[in-house]
Amino acid sequence: MKFSKSFLLASVVSTALLSTSAFAAGVHPETGEKLADDQTFTYRILDEHSSFDPQVNEDVSGSEIARNLFEGLYNQDNLGNLVPGVALSHTVSEDKMTYTFKLREDAKWSDGKPVTAGDFVFAWRRLSSPELASPYQWYAELMSVENADAIVKGEMAPEKLGITALDDHTLEVRLTKPLPYFAAMTTHSSTFPSPAWAIEAHGEAWTKPENIVSNGAYKLVKHVPQETAVMERNTNYWDNENTIIDKVETLVINNENIALTRYLAGETDRTETPAGQFPRLKKEYPDQAVVFPRLCSYYYTFNLSDTGPEVFKDVRVRKALAYAIDRRVITDNVIQEGQFPAYTFTPAVTAGFEVPEVEYAGWSQQERDAKAIELLEAVGYSKDNPLEFDMVYNTSEGHKKIAIAMSQMWKQKLGVKVNMSNMEWKTFLNERGNQNFELARGAWCGDYNEASTFLDLMDSESGYNDGKFASAEVDQLLSDAKSLTNPQANYTRIEEIMATEMPIIPIYHYTEAYMMNAQLKNWPIKNAEQNWYAKNLYKVAK
Amino acid sequence: MLSYILRRVAIAIPTLLLLIIISFLLMHAAPGGPFTSERPLPPAVLANIEAKYGLNNPIYVQIINYIGGIITDFDFGPSFKYKDRSVNDIIANGFPVTLTYGFLSFAVAVIVGGALGIAAALKQNSWLDYFAVGVSIGAQVLPNFVMAPILVLVFTLWLGWLPGGGWNGGQWNHLILPVIALSTSYMASVARLTRSSMLEVLHTNFIRTAMAKGLPYRVIIFKHALKPALLPVMSYLGPAFVSMITGSVIIDMYFSTGGIGQFYVNSALNRDYAVMMGITILIGGLTILFNLIVDILYAWVDPKIRY
Numbered sequence: 001m002k003f004s005k006s007f008l009l010a011s012v013v014s015t016a017l018l019s020t021s022a023f024a025a026g027v028h029p030e031t032g033e034k035l036a037d038d039q040t041f042t043y044r045i046l047d048e049h050s051s052f053d054p055q056v057n058e059d060v061s062g063s064e065i066a067r068n069l070f071e072g073l074y075n076q077d078n079l080g081n082l083v084p085g086v087a088l089s090h091t092v093s094e095d096k097m098t099y100t101f102k103l104r105e106d107a108k109w110s111d112g113k114p115v116t117a118g119d120f121v122f123a124w125r126r127l128s129s130p131e132l133a134s135p136y137q138w139y140a141e142l143m144s145v146e147n148a149d150a151i152v153k154g155e156m157a158p159e160k161l162g163i164t165a166l167d168d169h170t171l172e173v174r175l176t177k178p179l180p181y182f183a184a185m186t187t188h189s190s191t192f193p194s195p196a197w198a199i200e201a202h203g204e205a206w207t208k209p210e211n212i213v214s215n216g217a218y219k220l221v222k223h224v225p226q227e228t229a230v231m232e233r234n235t236n237y238w239d240n241e242n243t244i245i246d247k248v249e250t251l252v253i254n255n256e257n258i259a260l261t262r263y264l265a266g267e268t269d270r271t272e273t274p275a276g277q278f279p280r281l282k283k284e285y286p287d288q289a290v291v292f293p294r295l296c297s298y299y300y301t302f303n304l305s306d307t308g309p310e311v312f313k314d315v316r317v318r319k320a321l322a323y324a325i326d327r328r329v330i331t332d333n334v335i336q337e338g339q340f341p342a343y344t345f346t347p348a349v350t351a352g353f354e355v356p357e358v359e360y361a362g363w364s365q366q367e368r369d370a371k372a373i374e375l376l377e378a379v380g381y382s383k384d385n386p387l388e389f390d391m392v393y394n395t396s397e398g399h400k401k402i403a404i405a406m407s408q409m410w411k412q413k414l415g416v417k418v419n420m421s422n423m424e425w426k427t428f429l430n431e432r433g434n435q436n437f438e439l440a441r442g443a444w445c446g447d448y449n450e451a452s453t454f455l456d457l458m459d460s461e462s463g464y465n466d467g468k469f470a471s472a473e474v475d476q477l478l479s480d481a482k483s484l485t486n487p488q489a490n491y492t493r494i495e496e497i498m499a500t501e502m503p504i505i506p507i508y509h510y511t512e513a514y515m516m517n518a519q520l521k522n523w524p525i526k527n528a529e530q531n532w533y534a535k536n537l538y539k540v541a542k
Numbered sequence: 543m544l545s546y547i548l549r550r551v552a553i554a555i556p557t558l559l560l561l562i563i564i565s566f567l568l569m570h571a572a573p574g575g576p577f578t579s580e581r582p583l584p585p586a587v588l589a590n591i592e593a594k595y596g597l598n599n600p601i602y603v604q605i606i607n608y609i610g611g612i613i614t615d616f617d618f619g620p621s622f623k624y625k626d627r628s629v630n631d632i633i634a635n636g637f638p639v640t641l642t643y644g645f646l647s648f649a650v651a652v653i654v655g656g657a658l659g660i661a662a663a664l665k666q667n668s669w670l671d672y673f674a675v676g677v678s679i680g681a682q683v684l685p686n687f688v689m690a691p692i693l694v695l696v697f698t699l700w701l702g703w704l705p706g707g708g709w710n711g712g713q714w715n716h717l718i719l720p721v722i723a724l725s726t727s728y729m730a731s732v733a734r735l736t737r738s739s740m741l742e743v744l745h746t747n748f749i750r751t752a753m754a755k756g757l758p759y760r761v762i763i764f765k766h767a768l769k770p771a772l773l774p775v776m777s778y779l780g781p782a783f784v785s786m787i788t789g790s791v792i793i794d795m796y797f798s799t800g801g802i803g804q805f806y807v808n809s810a811l812n813r814d815y816a817v818m819m820g821i822t823i824l825i826g827g828l829t830i831l832f833n834l835i836v837d838i839l840y841a842w843v844d845p846k847i848r849y
Contacts, residue, residue: 047808051625058579133594135577137587153586207626225627225635226800227709253707254795254804258694262706265698426574426813433582443580463582 036539042249043270044259048226052207054192055127058135066189068534069214073186076531078524096178103169108236110219117165119193125158136190146174178483181450217535244538269517275398278337278513287518291338293349295528296445296510305435305468316375318502323372324413337513342506344495349528351449356492358499383415390419393441394428432466451491469503554830561826576622576813619816629820636802640789647725648786655729659736681730689723690796707798720797740771769843780836784828
């Protein structure tokens with residue numbers, strides 16, 4: 001991928017604009033809006049993140065922080081498109097298996113050292129090394145970097161990883177298969193560079209505010225576990241001049257209602273809306289309550305393995321249960337945050353993915369209900385001879401409401417008797433992972449913005465395929481898709497197979513609802529992965 | 543007395559050991575593990591992580607290594623969830639926080655609750671008594687998870703006087719709401735206990751005798767009645783003190799104080815074994831210690847008690 005001349009032109013123009021010292025006048029250089037004097041962005045996080053170390057972190061709030069403290073090869077713009085980060089551009093070899101990245105020469109670490117290709121080599125070796133034992137080691141395998149599998153298994157030294165610094169500003173990565181979306185995967189925080197000298201000097205304590213060295217727009221100045229992390233401008237950052245937000249603060253607030261109260265009291269600029277409150281908040285604060293689609297799917301999975309109930313092996317039963325759910329009632333009356341009823345697994349918002357028109361999506365709910373009754377009667381179940389099974393979800397008020405709605409729909413329309421139960425999260429994962437269930441809740445958020453991040457779950461070999469659905473055709477389609485430039489046809493076919501085989505019941509595709517300070521601008525609402533960068537935000541004056 | 547204390551300390555060691563072993567076994571018996579996640583790790587990755595933390599050893603080896611680490615290096619192990627920090631770090635950061643707000647809450651509960659209880663007993667069946675009983679019943683039925691959001695709503699959102707959470711190094715204005723929320727129900731218990739035991743003492747023969755002798759009322763109350771009346775309150779205060787200074791998950795959760803109460807509950811949910819063990823040992827040790835202190839205080843308050 002080459003970045004267009006217009007992009008370069010735009011950056012030259014914006015740099016030129018800057019020299020007129022627009023910020024000094026407190027005006028946004030492009031939009032001309034008057035900027036607020038205090039450019040601090042404070043946001044609520046639900047729970048303390050696991051680590052500041054980009055290779056070690058494993059949670060969403062931690063990667064948000066990592067994206068502000070560090071910078072990888074590429075960033076995303078407000079639409080989720082790739083824009084240069086440390087890499088300016090890259091070339092791909094003929095066989096699409098070797099990527100050569102050209103790194104910018106003005107990138108610096110917060111201690112003033114230049115960011116080099118060697119820092120990426122160090123970080124990626126670190127990510128895959130059994131010694132660090134990062135929970136994201138598998139990401140190196142997922143990216144199909146040469147030898148990653150063997151290194152993770154401990155059969156090869158991390159130095160053998162397919163990544164080489166050709167010189168300080170040229171990075172070569174060798175893959176084992178021609179992954180068309182490889183470049184997009186470099187926006188993930190586990191691929192960010194890390195400073196070898198700081199890690200060698202301080203060991204695991206290198207992420208403490210007094211030791212940390214980072215190459216992003218901000219540096220960590222304060223961290224009080226379970227309370228706050230404060231980040232301030234990294235004056236050595238190459239684009240520091242174009243950065244408007246001076247300070248980024250996280251506040252850990254576990255309770256969502258308290259978080260809302262504190263937001264309303266002006267303590268934070270962003271918080272999640274508590275379940276069920278979005279319609280009211282939207283009415284009271286129309287300029288602050290925002291909602292946008294997420295790259296996540298909510299579904300229930302049938303246990304199709306040997307331990308699963310015999311009756312679910314009959315596709316007619318699976319279809320009847322999937323048809324009889326009125327998804328509109330669940331999204332519009334139960335959760336009420338503008339979620340999208342789902343008939344396919346992959347969300348419509350996924351980049352480059354066109355939602356296939358599966359048959360039952362086009363029917364009216366009456367038609368679906370009629371079909372469901374017909375199918376179940378054909379198997380021999382009716383209100384007089386009811387189908388009975390167990391349904392399990394992880395403990396949460398929200399999941400409970402949905403489960404009750406579903407079971408009532410089945411009961412009223414089909415006479416089905418459902419035994420509902422809930423389990424604490426880790427127990428639930430354990431039971432579901434060991435196929436100790438009949439019908440279980442599931443949810444999946446994309447690791448990257450491409451349909452395979454969802455559909456790979458249907459691979460019979462996937463460790464995430466808890467329902468143990470197995471289809472040779474799906475496996476083949478998935479494996480072929482990895483080397484196709486345009487795999488949409490394969491994805492369409494897989495979704496069609498899923499609508500015919502119904503291994504899972506898609507319920508809805510997620511949205512995210514926030515209360516967001518109306519002064520805060522440029523939030524990437526249209527970025528489905530919600531990869532936001534504080535350096536792109538700004539606050540306007542009241 | 544000294545030999546009694548030594549004996550109690552000697553018993554404390556096997557008690558703590560037993561606590562460690564039982565907690566360790568119970569923890570490992572819970573389904574799932576620290577690295578069970580929605581995205582199950584590939585077996586090779588899981589093996590690497592388990593090897594790093596020694597979780598691949600048989601459980602008795604893990605227990606021995608764990609206890610060994612504590613004895614030789616005072617090392618309570620790493621956190622599996624918060625990978626930048628050890629259990630020692632977590633406790634060193636969180637315990638001073640809970641100690642501060644716990645101690646203050648304890649002081650408030652004892653002083654306010656004690657005063658209310660004594661006043662109510664002295665003026666039994668007066669408006670003061672009804673007021674004190676009313677307040678303490680009201681405070682008792684208002685659990686702190688109801689108090690906390692109400693306090694934040696009133697003092698942060700409506701009045702704008704106090705911050706709705708955070709710790710800020712223990713600055714006074716961050717302390718007020720957590721202390722009120724935590725101390726209220728303890729205060730109510732202290733008030734009720736003090737009142738009833740004071741009433742009981744006031745009706746005993748030796749107080750009647752003192753009255754008959756014409757001793758000044760002040761002397762009767764503070765010199766003769768108060769000490770025996772405090773005995774049942776004290777046995778309540780020992781464990782209450784420990785549970786207050788080791789934090790409350792509700793307070794930590796609602797006020798984002800960063801105390802260890804929150805870590806304790808989360809570590810159980812996350813199966814963060816070492817953190818859970820560390821805090822269990824801390825709470826266990828403190829409970830043993832304060833039970834001992836209460837017993838010693840008993841002997842001081844009540845001369846009839848001899849060890």
